[in-house]
Amino acid sequence: MADDNAIVKAMGGSLKFQADMISFFWLDMKQDDYPEDVANIAGKTHYRHVRDFLNAAKTVIASRTMPEHTVRNNLHQCFKGNAQLWY
Secondary structure, rough: HHHHHHHHHHOOOOOOOOOOHOEEEEOOOEEEEEEEEOOEEEEEEEEOOOHHHHHHHHHHHHOOOOHHHHHHHHHHHHHHEEHEEEH
């Protein structure tokens, strides 16, 4: 974990969790309002499908924008609608 933190810092990433850097998972996003599976709402990306959302989270980890343990421990902050009920 300490090595991961050091690498992220060296690459200019953040150790503080920021949900909007990953995106949001909104399973029950209204189809009429947002017909696409990926929607930009108020400048923030929202995914309807969990695989797309998880790929976005994996990209943040792979790019060393945030440490894996920080993303893993805070991912629930990215859930909206029914996804919050799952958690």
